[in-house]
Amino acid sequence: AQRVTQPEKLLSVFKGAPVELKCNYSYSGSPELFWYVQYSRQRLQLLLRHISRESIKGFTADLNKGETSFHLKKPFAQEEDSAMYYCAPQGGAQKLVFGQGTRLTINP
Amino acid sequence: DSGVTQTPKHLITATGQRVTLRCSPRSGDLSVYWYQQSLDQGLQFLIQYYNGEERAKGNILERFSAQQFPDLHSELNLSSLELGDSALYFCASSRGTSGSSYEQYFGPGTRLTVT
Numbered sequence: 570a571q572r573v574t575q576p577e578k579l580l581s582v583f584k585g586a587p588v589e590l591k592c593n594y595s596y597s598g599s600p601e602l603f604w605y606v607q608y609s610r611q612r613l614q615l616l617l618r619h620i621s622r623e624s625i626k627g628f629t630a631d632l633n634k635g636e637t638s639f640h641l642k643k644p645f646a647q648e649e650d651s652a653m654y655y656c657a658p659q660g661g662a663q664k665l666v667f668g669q670g671t672r673l674t675i676n677p
Numbered sequence: 678d679s680g681v682t683q684t685p686k687h688l689i690t691a692t693g694q695r696v697t698l699r700c701s702p703r704s705g706d707l708s709v710y711w712y713q714q715s716l717d718q719g720l721q722f723l724i725q726y727y728n729g730e731e732r733a734k735g736n737i738l739e740r741f742s743a744q745q746f747p748d749l750h751s752e753l754n755l756s757s758l759e760l761g762d763s764a765l766y767f768c769a770s771s772r773g774t775s776g777s778s779y780e781q782y783f784g785p786g787t788r789l790t791v792t
Binding site for chain 1: 681710712719720721722725733735767769780781782783784785786
């Protein structure tokens with residue numbers, strides 16, 4: 570079965586501190602992996618995808634196939650990073666399988 | 678703005694009723710996806726259409742159906758509504774179904790409340 574686990578429902582860090590949002594997946598085949606973000610009162614939007622190996626807004630995510638993890642990291646959190654973050658593998662028929670999400674709060 | 682529009686923004690209806698949610702994809706996008714977001718189930722994939730044809734089904738109830746029209750807009754029909762159907766329903770669109778067209782652009786959602 571396809572499953573995505575984001576173990577932290579809530580994560581709170583201070584501004585300037587490093588942040589790591591965990592994501593573990595169980596998925597057959599070789600899915601493409603994404604992180605989506607939802608800022609307050611805004612729609613879901615793509616943050617980054619593993620295949621592009623980009624750094625968006627200072628965030629990076631490393632795919633570890635051995636551990637089937639795709640953790641999202643940022644070395645220095647900013648207040649504007651406060652949002653809901655979803656890890657999502659995309660497999661057959663392009664459907665996204667979302668984790669439960671992690672609500673990140675950056676304290677000033 | 679991603680360009681995906683959904684109407685209505687909010688919908689309040691009673692149990693047993695039927696509603697239709699509408700989605701207009703971004704210009705040029707051929708694929709439309711429907712997702713349901715509820716407090717207990719999180720974000721779940723319901724169904725996908727590509728250029729008018731159903732391509733994939735997820736956790737969609739038999740009481741729910743969808744279609745994509747020739748102008749590529751899509752409608753999600755929910756019937757015999759139950760309290761548990763109360764949720765935020767998102768539509769997303771993408772260029773196609775393969776290659777570099779993976780990225781899905783989401784609409785603002787329709788919040789359905791069943792009383």
